[in-house]
Amino acid sequence: MTQAKRQLCISCSIFRKEIEALQASGQLDLPVEFLNSMLHMVPAKLETRLQEALGSAHARQPDGKVVLAYGDCCGHMDTFESEPGTARTEGINCCEILLGREAYRKLRKEGAFFLMPEWALAWKQIFVGQLGLLGPCARTFMQEMHSRMIYLDTGLVPIPQAALQEASEFLGLPVEILPVSLDPLLASLQQAARATQSHD
Amino acid sequence: MERNHTQELLSAIQHADRAGANAVIEDWARGRSFSLAVTELLAPTLEAFGEIWSTGQGGVSLATGYVASKVAEDVLSRVLLESDTASGVAPSRGPVVVGNVEDDFHPLGRKMVAAFLRTSGWDVRDLGVDVSAAQFVDTAEACGARVIGASAMMYTTAKNVRKIREEIDRRGLRGKLQLALGGAVFKLRPELVADFGGDGTAASAVEADALFETLRQRSLGLAPACGRRTP
Numbered sequence: 357m358t359q360a361k362r363q364l365c366i367s368c369s370i371f372r373k374e375i376e377a378l379q380a381s382g383q384l385d386l387p388v389e390f391l392n393s394m395l396h397m398v399p400a401k402l403e404t405r406l407q408e409a410l411g412s413a414h415a416r417q418p419d420g421k422v423v424l425a426y427g428d429c430c431g432h433m434d435t436f437e438s439e440p441g442t443a444r445t446e447g448i449n450c451c452e453i454l455l456g457r458e459a460y461r462k463l464r465k466e467g468a469f470f471l472m473p474e475w476a477l478a479w480k481q482i483f484v485g486q487l488g489l490l491g492p493c494a495r496t497f498m499q500e501m502h503s504r505m506i507y508l509d510t511g512l513v514p515i516p517q518a519a520l521q522e523a524s525e526f527l528g529l530p531v532e533i534l535p536v537s538l539d540p541l542l543a544s545l546q547q548a549a550r551a552t553q554s555h556d
Numbered sequence: 557m558e559r560n561h562t563q564e565l566l567s568a569i570q571h572a573d574r575a576g577a578n579a580v581i582e583d584w585a586r587g588r589s590f591s592l593a594v595t596e597l598l599a600p601t602l603e604a605f606g607e608i609w610s611t612g613q614g615g616v617s618l619a620t621g622y623v624a625s626k627v628a629e630d631v632l633s634r635v636l637l638e639s640d641t642a643s644g645v646a647p648s649r650g651p652v653v654v655g656n657v658e659d660d661f662h663p664l665g666r667k668m669v670a671a672f673l674r675t676s677g678w679d680v681r682d683l684g685v686d687v688s689a690a691q692f693v694d695t696a697e698a699c700g701a702r703v704i705g706a707s708a709m710m711y712t713t714a715k716n717v718r719k720i721r722e723e724i725d726r727r728g729l730r731g732k733l734q735l736a737l738g739g740a741v742f743k744l745r746p747e748l749v750a751d752f753g754g755d756g757t758a759a760s761a762v763e764a765d766a767l768f769e770t771l772r773q774r775s776l777g778l779a780p781a782c783g784r785r786t787p
Binding site for chain 2 (some may be wrong): 433434461
């Protein structure tokens with residue numbers, strides 16, 4: 357069995373299209389198990405599911421290596437990534453992983469709020485259903501915290517123009533489309549995959 | 557039948573209804589004053605809300621927490637207006653410094669804490685997001701603050717609290733300058749407060765006032781003179 361085959365990636369589904377594209381192009385040779393990105397809204401649930409997924413992976417292959425394609429998205433992510441043979445993609449959240457540290461910091465300092473492709477379609481479920489932001493409260497909240505929304509366009513799905521326009525009007529922020537390369541994500545996954553080998 | 561303004565206000569906040577909450581306060585303050593509304597209506601309501609919030613029960617969402625802080629700000633604005641018209645001066649409980657630690661860009665919790673502290677009479681110096689350790693301590697020294705409130709959402713950024721601890725200690729201000737910590741990761745893992753060198757934390761933004769007062773008293777007990785302009 358090759359080293360690569362003994363590795364598994366557990367990823368947030370926010371990266372599903374991107375990781376599948378990297379696999380399809382032959383740039384990423386890593387089996388991946390995806391967990392629902394909506395778990396991010398309830399970090400305690402995400403933590404439980406991650407723990408289960410890690411436990412299951414180690415049960416299947418006790419000496420297997422696990423790459424976590426996640427930001428620092430729950431309270432004990434540091435505990436998970438410190439387990440033997442486990443490493444996490446570098447970045448505090450999915451947007452930083454996709455953009456790279458410097459671009460992320462620059463845009464956040466400018467007040468950007470990022471929308472990843474998967475969440476752009478689910479914006480109402482997130483803002484209204486999960487966060488409880490309704491009516492004028494939603495606009496005041498977003499305008500106080502952010503200057504604009506940026507849709508991170510990985511080019512793998514059609515830009516959801518109608519959903520973005522609706523979100524922009526509801527939340528009272530202009531929206532920009534930012535084409536992004538998959539290179540930072542690939543580099544981060546490869547770096548984490550290498551780290552699992554020296555992390556026993 | 558007499559209205560239960562506290563219950564109505566709590567209900568409006570729990571429904572994230574800022575306008576409704578302000579209408580309740582407006583009604584209560586008619587014939588009284590907004591400064592009285594702070595102590596007799598807003599404070600007990602926020603205390604009740606804080607209890608619900610800290611237990612995680614009662615459907616407290618990001619929106620309701622946000623609305624609670626905005627209502628506090630709204631009342632404070634009315635109090636200040638009232639003070640101006642009466643040529644009075646808003647009472648100050650001394651300066652404090654708040655900010656998000658280096659690399660942390662999640663302002664909501666910090667803004668809520670700042671709003672509740674201001675409503676409680678603190679002179680809040682809000683440094684915003686991504687604040688370096690030196691910026692925190694420089695500002696605290698410059699304004700004579702006894703307490704720094706540092707906010708971090710995640711473990712990765714919370715680790716930068718250590719830099720603030722080191723900066724406080726390097727300048728010989730340990731004890732004199734107290735370090736309050738807040739943010740999601742400290743709520744989930746309160747043991748990190750001590751691990752990273754913090755002096756205390758609170759379960760919710762509403763409880764920040766009590767925490768800051770405890771830390772201020774501790775500072776005064778340890779060092780009667782602090783900073784260049786000690787309050």
